[in-house]
Amino acid sequence: MRIMLLDQFSELGGGQLCLLDLAPALLERGWQVRVALPGEGEVARRFRALGIPVDYVDCGPYHSGRKTPFDILRFVADSLSTSRRLPAADLIYVNGPRLLPAVALARPKCPVLFHAHSCLDKGYTARLAEWSLRATGAAVVSSSRYAASRLRVSSIRIVDNGVAECLRPHQDYSGPKRIGVIGRIAEEKGQLAFVRAARVLHRADPNPRFVVCGAPAFSDPSYAERVRAEAQGLPIEFTGWVDDVPSVLARLDLLVVPSTGNEATPRVIPEAFSAGVPVVASAVGAIPEVIEDGVTGFLTPADDIVAGIKRALCADLDAVSVRARQCWERRFTLAAYRAGVCSVIEEALGRSSNAKPMAADSAIAAAILRGKE
Numbered sequence: 001m002r003i004m005l006l007d008q009f010s011e012l013g014g015g016q017l018c019l020l021d022l023a024p025a026l027l028e029r030g031w032q033v034r035v036a037l038p039g040e041g042e043v044a045r046r047f048r049a050l051g052i053p054v055d056y057v058d059c060g061p062y063h064s065g066r067k068t069p070f071d072i073l074r075f076v077a078d079s080l081s082t083s084r085r086l087p088a089a090d091l092i093y094v095n096g097p098r099l100l101p102a103v104a105l106a107r108p109k110c111p112v113l114f115h116a117h118s119c120l121d122k123g124y125t126a127r128l129a130e131w132s133l134r135a136t137g138a139a140v141v142s143s144s145r146y147a148a149s150r151l152r153v154s155s156i157r158i159v160d161n162g163v164a165e166c167l168r169p170h171q172d173y174s175g176p177k178r179i180g181v182i183g184r185i186a187e188e189k190g191q192l193a194f195v196r197a198a199r200v201l202h203r204a205d206p207n208p209r210f211v212v213c214g215a216p217a218f219s220d221p222s223y224a225e226r227v228r229a230e231a232q233g234l235p236i237e238f239t240g241w242v243d244d245v246p247s248v249l250a251r252l253d254l255l256v257v258p259s260t261g262n263e264a265t266p267r268v269i270p271e272a273f274s275a276g277v278p279v280v281a282s283a284v285g286a287i288p289e290v291i292e293d294g295v296t297g298f299l300t301p302a303d304d305i306v307a308g309i310k311r312a313l314c315a316d317l318d319a320v321s322v323r324a325r326q327c328w329e330r331r332f333t334l335a336a337y338r339a340g341v342c343s344v345i346e347e348a349l350g351r352s353s354n355a356k357p358m359a360a361d362s363a364i365a366a367a368i369l370r371g372k373e
Contacts, residue, residue, distance in 0.1 A: 001031045001349060004089035006103070008059050008096035010041030011217050013184060014267045015117035018143075018161055018337075019095045020046050025338035026345075027051070034087065057082045059098055079105060091349055097125065100132035111348040112138035115341070116147045116156075119262035119285060126150055139348040141341060143265045144286030150262075157344050161265050162337025163328075166246040166275040177253045177313065180211030182245060182268045185224040189214075190258030190282065190302065192223070195230045197258070197305040202234055210234065213248045215241040249275040254312055257281035258305045265290055269297070270332035276321040280308040296324045 003026055007019055019035075020043070026033050027050070035047045036055040044054045058078035062071040075098075083105035086092070094100055094114045103112055114133060120126040133140060133153050140156040142148035148156040179201075181194045191212055198210045212231070216224045228238065242248050245268065249255070255272045256279075263285035272279045273296065281287045282302035291297035297320065300308025312320075 001029075001091065002089045003031050003033045003345070004087060004092045005033065005035040006057065006092065006094050006096075006099045007035065007037055007043065008098040010037045010039045010043050012042050013217055014161075015095055015115075016043050017267060018115070018117060020050075021162065021164075021334060022338060022341055023047065023050055023052060025342055029342065034089075036086075055087065057085070057099065057102070059102075078102070082106075091345060093345070094138070097129045100129050100136075100138075103138075104132040104135040108136065111351055112136040113345060113348050114138045114140050116140060116142040116151060116264075118264045119147045120150045126152075139344060141344045144289050146262075146286035146289060147264045157340075159337060159340035159344065160331050161267055161270060162332050162334040163267055163270045163274060164334050166249060166271055176207040176209065178209050178211060178251055179254045179256060179309065180213060180248065180252045181256050181258060182213040182248055183257075183266065184217040185212070185214045185227060186216065187220075187223050188259060188261040188263070190260045190305075191227045192230060193258045193260065193302070193305050194256055195227055195234070195236065197256075197309060198231075198234055198236060200306045201309060206235075208235075210236040211239060211248070211252065212236060213239045213242050213245075217241075245271055246275060249277050252277055253317070254309065255279045256305065256309065257287065258302065259284055259287065260302050261285070263287055270328055273297075273324040273328035273332060276325045278312055278315075278317045278320045278324065280305070280312045292327075296320065296327045 005019060007016060009016055023033060034053045034055060036057045037044055038057060038059040047054055058081045062075065079102040082099065082102035086103070086106045090110050092103055092108055092110060092112045094103055094112065097120060100114060120129055130152055140151065140153055141159050142156050143159065143161050145158055148158060181191055183189050185191050194212070201208060212227065239248065249272060255268065255277050257266055257269060259266065259282045261284065265286050269279055269281065269290050279291060279297035280300060281291055281297060283299040284302050288299060291299055293299040298308050298312045
């Protein structure tokens, strides 16, 4: 079987790490795997290290946030160009919504599988994705019920993200605490809220130390500059991007996930569960699907991170760590994730036909432009 993987980014992010985690399971089944990316980068390097050939697609880059008219025109041109260059395959696995229209325009005769890692929170983006899914008859797998709810399609399989086991030495929670945030630095990830919470906590108790691990990716770097500016004078360490997340978790007593928007399922939460690091997270998006408040972690309003951290520091963190680790063992192992996604792939491959009536090529441009009005 020939599996074609498509991803809309060449930089590492949560969705790209999920795809890289899945790839060995595809190879173990004897499937021939190729990947197509927008360009060179760390993602391409890691796929080549697995022995997987890398092709290229036209997909941006586009401006972060609100798209300009030039972005829209370029997206239409990119979609048309990519649709004409997709190689033959027995299944096309689309790992991001930007490439769905290109696949739809290609009129593939093979099954299509779309993996929804994020929440489509813009009306025109969701409508265009839905048009593409209907046009291809694609199977859909989602990392959360919340992300799935944003797509109006008939059937979606939910498969929890899985992460490799992360072990660390037992932590002594009686000493000064190290409190950190891990992930790409972007407005929706909430690092600014974390820094402001650190300032409030530092005034009350100068002992805790704080860590911001990550770098800007897929977002405006000016936000990272604001985060650093507001951190002046505080005991905050900026580590930059660190590939070895377990090494960062090993130094933390508490992980904070201060997301502010339509968050799907941050990988760092199950990574912390595996490492036995207690988590305080905003109760937004799909995060409540992952954390059982007061049992495996702590949920807090996105606008009151301080209260969540204070609550956690007063709790029995050892007990929370044990229950979080047990939750990882039940739901978030790499083996369970791979088995779940591969099961969806096998079902898609087993379908006799996914032929659907296709709209004209011009419909894609009209759909995009209608959504911008």
